[in-house]
Amino acid sequence: FSLRKANMESRAIARKINVSNFMALPITPIDKLTKESNDMRSRMEVMIMKVQADLCRVLEGEENFGKKFKVDRWERNEGGGGVTCVLQDGDTFEKAGVNVSVVSGLLPPGAVQQMRSRGRKLSDGDLPFFAAGISCVIHPRNPFVPTIHFNYRYFELIEPNGNKIWWFGGGTDLTPYYLNGDDAKHFHKTLKDACDEHDKSYYPRFKEWCDKYFFITHRKECRGIGGIFFDDLETPTQEDCFEFVTTCANAVAPSYVPIVKKHKNDAYGDRERTWQLLRRGRYVEFNLIYDRGTKFGLYTPGARYESILMSLPLIARWEYMHEPSAESEEGILMKVLKSPVDWLKPPEKN
C-alpha cells in the first residue's frame, strides 16, 4: 500500500533530521533536506532550526507566567522563507525575537554594493544567491538584565562564470544597561572558549571587530560591551567554518541565560527604567542608521520587514541632552561604551 509506505518513509525522514522539536516545519521540504543532507545549505538550515527551538524553549523557561513564543512561518514570493518567533510583553522578556530565514533569488544591487564596499570583487548584473541565517535580539524587562543579540549566517553566490562562492558570518554581543564586571567576564569567557575550540586567533580578532562594528558613529560610543563579530569567513575549510558557527550558536544560551537568572528579579525603580529606555533609543539608532543586516534586509525585494524590525525594543526613549554624571552607575557604563575594555585580560601585577 503505497500511501502508507510513503507516510512511513516521511516519518522516518522526519525522525532522521528530528524536526519534531522545531518551532515550525523547516522552510525547505523535508524530503529535499534529507536527500541533500550533506549539502551545506541543508546542514545550515537544520542547525539554525535546532538552535532556534532550543533557545526559545530555554527562554520560555524563564517566564514566570507561562508566556510563550508566537510562531510565524512565512514564505517569500521571490524564493525561500523563514520562521519568526516573538515573545512580547512577557514578565521576564519585554520583547524577544528569534528569526530563522532561508532565502534565495537574485541579489539586489544595494546588497552587491555593500559587499563590494567591504572588499568583495563582484561582477555587475543580478547575481543568484542563497542565504540561511538565524538572528535574535532579546530585550528583557529588568534593567539589570542586558539585551543580547546574535546572528549566524551562511551565504552562497553564483558568479556569471558559474563559480560558486560561499562564506559564513555572524557574532554575539551584549548590551547591558548597568555594568556588572562578573557578567561581562562570564559572557566574554563563554565566547572565547567557543572560539578557542576552533582557532586561538579568533577571539581576539573577532572581539576587536565587534567593538568596531557596533559603534554609534555620531555619538562616538559603542552600542554595548561587545562580544564577537566576523564576516567573510571561508577558511580553513567549509566544514571547519560550519563547525565554528555551530559552536558559537550553541554558546549563546550558556553565555546569557545564567545572567538572566541572576538578575531577573533584581529590584529597580523609575530611574533604572528610564535609563534602560534611553539606552534602547541608542539601540534603535544603531540598528536603523548603521546596521548592515537591517539595511540588507530592508533593501531586499519582498523582505519581511516585521521579521527584520522585531529587533527594535517594545519601548524606547529620547531625551534632549541627557548626560549622566561620570560617577553615577549610568556614567560608569558610559565610560566603558566610550572606550571598550578587554574583559579577559589577566589582572596586572605591581
Added chain:
Amino acid sequence: FSLRKANMESRAIARKINVSNFMALPITPIDKLTKESNDMRSRMEVMIMKVQADLCRVLEGEENFGKKFKVDRWERNEGGGGVTCVLQDGDTFEKAGVNVSVVSGLLPPGAVQQMRSRGRKLSDGDLPFFAAGISCVIHPRNPFVPTIHFNYRYFELIEPNGNKIWWFGGGTDLTPYYLNGDDAKHFHKTLKDACDEHDKSYYPRFKEWCDKYFFITHRKECRGIGGIFFDDLETPTQEDCFEFVTTCANAVAPSYVPIVKKHKNDAYGDRERTWQLLRRGRYVEFNLIYDRGTKFGLYTPGARYESILMSLPLIARWEYMHEPSAESEEGILMKVLKSPVDWLKPPEKN
C-alpha cells in the same frame, strides 16, 4: 568718548534688526549682519531667528503650567553654529524642538553624493558651502493633537570656477494619530493660501512632492497626511524664493496652533496613547532610515547630533505585527496613509 559711542552704535544696530526678542543672539555677529543686511545670508538668518522666536512664544502660550523652551546657542568648530530650543515634558507638548542653524565650511563627500543623486551636477573635491535653516518637530502629548514638522533652508555652494550657486528648500507636514477631516483641510488650506500668494502651481506640485518624500518605503505607507515639500527652488528670482519661504515659515503657526487649541484637552486613554507611541515608532523609522536632512546632518563633520536628533519623540513603541482593524479609528488613519488624499478637492456632484 569712543567706547560709549561704540556701545550706542551697537545698540542702534541691535534695534535695527531687532534681536531683542530672539531666543538668543544670532550666530553671525550683529554688526556683520547689519553691514551685510542686503545679503541673502543675513536676510535668511534674521528671518529664521524671528520665526523661531515667534513660534516658541506661541507654543509656550499653550503650556498650562508655564513650561518654557530650553535655549542652547552653540558654535561649530568648522564654521557657524546654531540656536536649539527644546521644550520637553510639558503638559501640552511632550517634546518640541525648534532649531536654527547657520553653518559654513566644506561640503562633506556624503552630502555631495546626495545632491548629485537628485540631479545636481557637482564637481569633485571639497566644495565651500553655506547653509541657513530652521527646522522644527513638535510632538504633543494628547494623541488627538497631530505632530507637525517643518523646515526652511537656504543653501549656497561655491564651484571650483568661483561660481556661486544657491537654492531654497523646505516644507511643512502634519502627522496625526487620529484622522480629523476638518483639521486636515484647515492645515492644507493654510499652506495652499501661502503658496498661492506666490505661484498657483506651487501647492499642487509641492503637495505631491511631500506625499512622495515622507514615504516609509518598507511599510508602503506615508508618515502622515502630508503638506508641502520642495527642494532646489531657484526661480523666478532669489527675491521671490526668499519671500515664498518667508510666507511659508510664517504660515506654520496659523496652520497648526488652532488644531492644538482645539484638541489639547480631548479625553483619551491607554488605547489612544499606545497607538500614538506605535505611530511615533514609524516616525523614528522614517527619520533614521530615509530622511535626507537627518542623513545630511549626521554625515556633516562636527554636526551637533543632539540638535539633529531632537526630532525624535520622547517615547516610541514597536510591537511585532501590530495591525489595527480596517473599521477602527486607527484603521481609518492607516487607509489615508496608504493612499494620500487631496484634502482641498471640491466635493463631487452627482
